[in-house]
């Protein structure tokens with residue numbers, strides 16, 4: 475049966491210091507997740523489907539490609555449309571730094587996280603729009619494993635779970651966890667496998 479697997483990239487150097495955006499490499503723990511991921515995927519397939527071929531989609535950023543690097547599947551595609559929410563002028567800052575430098579923006583985002591667009595960057599709504607071609611392609615494809623970023627995964631997850639897009643910013647997508655979506659006619663069956671790392 476056709477399924478979609480979702481994963482955030484492993485913990486990055488920026489995650490460790492609370493910085494958003496950027497193009498950091500994985501942390502040591504992030505690399506451990508990358509090494510564990512092939513086994514998580516196999517376990518989710520089960521014995522009888524273990525030879526199922528997956529196509530891997532990542533963003534263009536190093537941390538998603540590093541997370542995909544040990545997966546034994548030939549077809550790996552990078553999509554710019556899967557890159558993390560562009561925080562514009564706030565790229566590379568911590569939330570504390572953003573609050574100190576742009577207090578009104580920080581409050582505006584708190585008031586309406588879906589619509590708030592970073593200065594020179596994007597909103598969650600912008601992500602939903604740029605994901606349209608991705609979603610269309612996903613609907614036509616066979617088994618895909620998508621390794622991307624928190625904000626992007628929230629929007630993809632909300633779409634398949636039939637949650638209104640405006641609620642995307644509050645979806646919980648845990649780190650170091652493989653999510654398997656099995657879309658059925660009227661609902662999607664979800665399973666989550668947390669890596670023990």
Ligand code: G3H
Nearest residue numbers: 494495558559623624625
């Ligand atoms: O900036 C990217 C983060 O993955 C999104 O987190 O929208 O909760 O601030 P946030």
